[in-house]
Amino acid sequence: MKRLFKYVKGTYLGLLLLLLYSPIAVMIVLSFNESKSRANFSWGGLKWYYELFYQSPEIIEALKLTLTVAVLATLISIVLGTLGAIGIHACKKGYAAMLMNLSYLPMTMPDIVTGVSLMLMFVFVNTYVYFPRGFFTMLIAHITFDTPYVLFSVMPKLKQMNPNTYEAALDLGCRPMKAIRKVILPEISPGIVTGGLLAFTMSLDDFVISFFTSESNNLSMLVYAAAKRGVEPTIYALSTLMFIAILILLIIINKRSDLESIS
Secondary structure: OOOHHHHHHHHHHHHHHHHHHHHHHHHHHOOOEEOOOOOOOOOOOOHHHHHHHHHOHHHHHHHHHHHHHHHHHHHHHHHHHHHHHHHHHHHOHHHHHHHHHHHHHHHHHOHHHHHEEEEEEEEHHHHHOOOOHHHHHHHHHHEEEHHHHHHHHHHHHHHHHHHHOOOOOOOHHOOOOHHHHHHHHHHHHHHHHHHHHHHHHHHHHHHHHHHHHHHOOOHHHHHHHHHHOOOOOHHHHHHHHHHHHHHHHHHHHHHHHHHHHHH
């Protein structure tokens, strides 16, 4: 009976992994196909990768936009999320619980609801002040859904801290901001780094919210538009690179989380 259970479990896991990753494997293989036809495969080396970087200015512009938004949103989210976590941690339990529940909303809300809500807000603001949907609206939207990831990565580190350490620093003559900089930030830095990596990954991968809040194309929006016209082999190469980048970031995040749980 145990052998049958193991066989069924292994078969189920194998089918699940095959279903999840076979499309990605096909996409990676096709990115090395010399022919544009998907029916005939012939090894083309890095032909489409070369064309992606040297003969596709539209894709390069989308890549620059994606990375710029992701980096800026991550940096701003790190500041907001870290300060928010410190502030919530210092609140009384009732207020802290209420603020934590409010902070969960951007993470639990469906992306399409967040995207439509932000789009309506930007349209409303634009009726009174010139604020068209573009780079800055996309950046604000990414900050909105990135910040909670930093906040909830930092919060466990604050709870693990000895609360007397900060008070001891104040007793020894540190001003509050200096005590935060010298005592609290070094203690919670692993959580800040993990939250920042997670925020960068989410920003790099986002499509739905970016689609509703900006008329500028990032990589995800460009891939979506290309899929409607007919997928070019350069899109296979681009999607492969995006998959590898996000996979590497997720592996780093998981490794850091494992090390933090051990320590």
